[in-house]
Amino acid sequence: MALNNTYEARLVQQEPAVGAGIQLLLLALLGSAIGMGPAGWLTGLAFAIATWAVLSRALHRSQLRSFGPANRVTLGRATLVGGVTALVADSFESSPPVTLLVALTAVALILDGVDGKVARRTGTSTALGARFDMEVDAFLILVLSVYVSTQLGPWVLLMGGMRYAFVAAARVAPWLNAPLPPSFARKTVAATQGVCLLLAGSELLPHVANLAVAMLALGSLLWSFGRDVLWLWRTSRTSRVIEEAPAREMLELVTQ
Structure with a gap:
């Protein structure tokens, strides 16, 4: 059995x-x-090496016995995101191949809706798979925001950096690490970020239209993050009050 494992x-x-x-x-x-x-x-x-190192370490810690078909889909998406990352970095030295960049990004976004369905249908949903999927999504948004920021301005970077700022803030304020309830609105906003950034960076629309699309995406993301942070803050306050209630009651009994 040990050899098999x-x-x-x-x-x-x-x-x-x-x-x-x-x-x-x-x-x-x-x-x-x-x-x-x-x-x-x-x-x-650098992206290929980092993905290999981080994923290998996560797999070792999780001790999964099977990588699973859904994770293979996500790994394929990560490969496409690595290609997009290379193209965006190369665009600072030469004219970017917009058609190729759009094609790779579009396939990566389409596959984003596939890995979750595969995991549910095959019964292979795992915490690592969900985290892997989320990190690939977040990095793609970051890379696209870097690309679009060269056309519309540095404010677009807020879209790519918001999730990482949230993670950094959670280290200072642990109450931000509490689990959030499922939300269709949150999933919709997250899914539309990549689509909006892809549309804005594809150069298919006039500059004003691209600006409007990017601003709409940023506005919806600010609303989504703001709503979640407010919910987490209220929940943490309620939990604190419940935890402190017995202590207050005991103090009142002692002082009577």
């Missing part, structure tokens, strides 16, 4: 390495197609 663990650990290999292949294809410069290559390689 060890064998399964090794198979699971091979998945990130396979993903890194596919990432390198994608970078090679992009490099030959557009003549990608050093910035694109270095950024793409």
Whole structure:
């Protein structure tokens, strides 16, 4: 049994390495197609190494016995996001291949709705899979916001940085780490961020229309984060009052 578990663990650990290999292949294809410069290559390689390292460590800690089909879909999305990241980095040195960038991003966004369905239908939903999916989404939004900010201004970076600012704030205010109730509105806002940024960066619409789309996306994201933070704050206050109530009652009995 121990040998079998060890064998399964090794198979699971091979998945990130396979993903890194596919990432390198994608970078090679992009490099030959557009003549990608050093910035694109270095950024793409850094993304591949970071994804392999972080995912391998997470798999080791979670001790999953199977990587699962849903995680493979998410890993495929991560590979596409790595390609988008390389193209965005390369765009600072040369004219970006907008059509190619839009195509890779569109496929990554479409697959975002696939991995969750695969996990539910196959009964392979895990906390690691949900976190993996969320981190890939967040990084894609960050990369797209960097790209669109070169066209519309640095304020667009607020969209990409908001989730990371929330995580940083949670280290200072632990009450922000409390679980949130399921929300269709939150999922809708999160899903539309990538679509809006893709539309704004595709150069299909006039500048004013792109500006309006990006501002609408940012406004909805601020509303969503603001609503969640307010709910967490109110919940933490209520919990604190409930926890302190017995102590106050005991103090009152003692002082009577």
